[in-house]
Amino acid sequence: MNSNYIYTKRVMGLDVKVLCTMLVVLLLSAGLVGYSFTKRNKEIPCKSFDILIFGERNAGSKIYYSGQQLIFRVAAHIEDKVIWDFGDNSPKMEGAGTMHIFTSEKIFAVTATVNGKCPSTISVNIKQKETTVTDSAGNIVTPILGEPEAFENEPVTFTTPVAALSYRWSVDQPGYPVKNSQNAIFTFKKTGVYTVRLIVDDDRTKNYKFTINIKPIKKLVDNTEDEPIEIPKIEAKESPPIEAPPQSKPSEITEPIKPPGKTYVFTSDENLKDYLQSFLCGKMSLQALEPYFCDLNNTSVTVTEEKKITSATLANLCAALKCRRDIVILSINEVHRNTDKCVTSFLIHIEKTKQKRACPDN
Numbered sequence: 142m143n144s145n146y147i148y149t150k151r152v153m154g155l156d157v158k159v160l161c162t163m164l165v166v167l168l169l170s171a172g173l174v175g176y177s178f179t180k181r182n183k184e185i186p187c188k189s190f191d192i193l194i195f196g197e198r199n200a201g202s203k204i205y206y207s208g209q210q211l212i213f214r215v216a217a218h219i220e221d222k223v224i225w226d227f228g229d230n231s232p233k234m235e236g237a238g239t240m241h242i243f244t245s246e247k248i249f250a251v252t253a254t255v256n257g258k259c260p261s262t263i264s265v266n267i268k269q270k271e272t273t274v275t276d277s278a279g280n281i282v283t284p285i286l287g288e289p290e291a292f293e294n295e296p297v298t299f300t301t302p303v304a305a306l307s308y309r310w311s312v313d314q315p316g317y318p319v320k321n322s323q324n325a326i327f328t329f330k331k332t333g334v335y336t337v338r339l340i341v342d343d344d345r346t347k348n349y350k351f352t353i354n355i356k357p358i359k360k361l362v363d364n365t366e367d368e369p370i371e372i373p374k375i376e377a378k379e380s381p382p383i384e385a386p387p388q389s390k391p392s393e394i395t396e397p398i399k400p401p402g403k404t405y406v407f408t409s410d411e412n413l414k415d416y417l418q419s420f421l422c423g424k425m426s427l428q429a430l431e432p433y434f435c436d437l438n439n440t441s442v443t444v445t446e447e448k449k450i451t452s453a454t455l456a457n458l459c460a461a462l463k464c465r466r467d468i469v470i471l472s473i474n475e476v477h478r479n480t481d482k483c484v485t486s487f488l489i490h491i492e493k494t495k496q497k498r499a500c501p502d503n
Contacts, residue, residue, distance in 0.1 A: 187259035190215055192251065194265070204266050207243055208346050214238040215253050215261070226252045243267045244345065269348050274303055284349035285339055288476050292358050292443060292488055293332055299351065300324045305341035312337055329355040356474065358445060358488060405483035406432040413487070414473045420459065421468065427459055434484045441486035446493065458489070469494055 191198050193214045194205075205211060217223050217237040225234040227241050228249040234241070243249060246269045254260045274284040287299040299310065301323060310325035311317070313336040317327055329335055337351045408416070413433065419425040431437045438456040445451075453461075462468050471490040478485050 187255075190217075190253075190255070190259075190261050192253050192261055192263040194263075204268050205243070207246055207267055207269055210240055210242050211265070212238065212240050213251065213253070215255070217255055221255050222257065224254045224257075226254070228252070246348075269346070274349070285337065285351035286479070287337070287351055287353065288485065289352070289479065290354045290356060290476055291329070292474075292476075293329060293355050294358070295443065295486075296326050296328045297353065298324060298326050299337055299339075301339055301341070301349075303341055303347075305347075307342055309340040309343070310337065311340075329353075331355070332357045358443060358450060404432075405435070405481045407477070407482040408433045408475070408484070410473045410475055413475060413484070414470050417473070417489075418470050421462055421465065421470075427456075435478055435481075436485075440484060443486070443488045444491060445488070446491045462491075467493055467495075 193216075194203075195212055196214065197203075213225065215223055215237055221237070223235065223237050225236075225239050225241075227234075227243070228251055229243060229245070229247075231241070241251075243265070246267055249265045249267060250262050251265050252260050252262045275281055282302040284303055285299055285301055288297060291297045301308070305323075308321055308323055308325075310320035310327075312327060316330075320326075325337075325339075327335075327337065332355050335353050335355060337353060339349045339351075341347045341349075413430075416425060416430055416433075420427060420430070427437070434440050434455070438454060440455040442453050442455055442458050443450065444453060444458060469492050471492055473490075474488040475484050476486045477483065
C-alpha cells in the first residue's frame, strides 16, 4: 500500500515537472518570437503608399456624395495590419480594403495606418447629392421659393412646392429657431448673406439650400428743424381712386402700357424713382404703374425720412405724398420676385425740403 503510493507520487511528480518545464519553454519561445517580430517591424522603414477609392489614385480631387458607399484600399502584404480612420467619428475599421458611407457634407481626412506606425492620409470631398425635385403632380420644381434679397428686420417668407410628411427649415447661423411647416418666415436682424436650409421627411438626402442677401436700411441725417412726415394708416382697399390732374404742359415721361394678362414689366430702381416722382407731380396715374408690381396697392413699402422708419403700403404712401411739393425722393431699392421680376416690396428714402421740389417740365 505504501510502496504503491510512493510510486504513484513519484511518477505524478515527474509528470508535473515535465509539464511545467514544457510550459516555460513555450512561453519563452513565444516571447522571443514576439520580440523578434517587434524588433524587425521597428527596423523596417515606412514606405509611402496611396489610398485608392474604387481602385483609383488621386481620388482626393474628385467629388463623392453623402449616402454613397465608397470602397477604400491600400496595397499591403497579407501579414500587414491596416487600420482605417475615416475622420467622421465613426468606429475604426481593419483590413487592407474596406467600405464606408459618409452621411454629411464635408471634406473628410481619411487615414490608413499600416502596422501601427506608417500612416497615409487623403482628403475626401463629400457633397449632398443633387436630385430632381418634383411636386405632387410630378412636375419638376425649384425646391425652395423665396426672395434672393431683402432688408434687415424685414420678415421674409420661404415656401416649397415639395409634398412631404414633415418639413424642417433652419438658418445656418445661431439665433434662428427651426420651422416645421411648409412655409417659413425668418426675420434677419443683421446684413449679410444667409443660407436657408430645408430638409423634408427627415431624410438628409433631401436637403435643399437657398441663399439670401440681406441689405441695410439707410437712415437719413437728423434734421431738427422739420417734423417727420406722418404716413396715414389707411387700408389699401379703402383708398380712394387717384386721378391724374389736368396737365398744363406735355410730359416727357410716357405712362407705361400694361401688357395683357398677368405679364409684368421689369423696372430698375432709378426708373421707379422717376415714375413715382412723376406721379407726385401729377403727371402719371398710380394705376399706370401696375405692370411693375406684383400687387400694386398692397405692395409693402419701408419709408425712411430723417431718422424715422415707417412701414406702409404703396397706396398709403401715395395718399400721404400726393401733391406734396416739399417732398423729394432720394432713392429707391426694389425687391423683385424670382419668377416674373415684378416688384414685391421696396425701400424709399424721402426728404422734406424748404423749397418745393422740381418736377419734370417745371
